[in-house]
Amino acid sequence: MPTIPIVKHARCPYCSKQFEFISVAQHKSFPFCCQRCRDIDLGKWFMGSYSIPGREGSAFDPESDDMSPESDAT
Numbered sequence: 001m002p003t004i005p006i007v008k009h010a011r012c013p014y015c016s017k018q019f020e021f022i023s024v025a026q027h028k029s030f031p032f033c034c035q036r037c038r039d040i041d042l043g044k045w046f047m048g049s050y051s052i053p054g055r056e057g058s059a060f061d062p063e064s065d066d067m068s069p070e071s072d073a074t
């Protein structure tokens with residue numbers, strides 16, 4: 001009985017294309033269909049972490065930590 005690799009199916013989160021893969025370790029670009037999609041998506045997140053839109057209107061301001069419980073030391 002020959003060893004038949006179990007082909008799994010997944011959908012690329014970037015281009016929504018369905019692709020087949022044998023194992024996550026073998027599919028280098030997992031969970032993306034190809035290396036290109038992976039690079040684009042990772043690059044998108046990388047860029048996003050640098051360009052912070054609407055900094056003035058941001059709800060999270062790391063400098064305003066007056067409410068820190070550590071300053072309430074007795």
Ligand SMILES: [Zn+2]
Pocket residue numbers: 012013014015016017032033034037
């Ligand atoms: Zn893709």
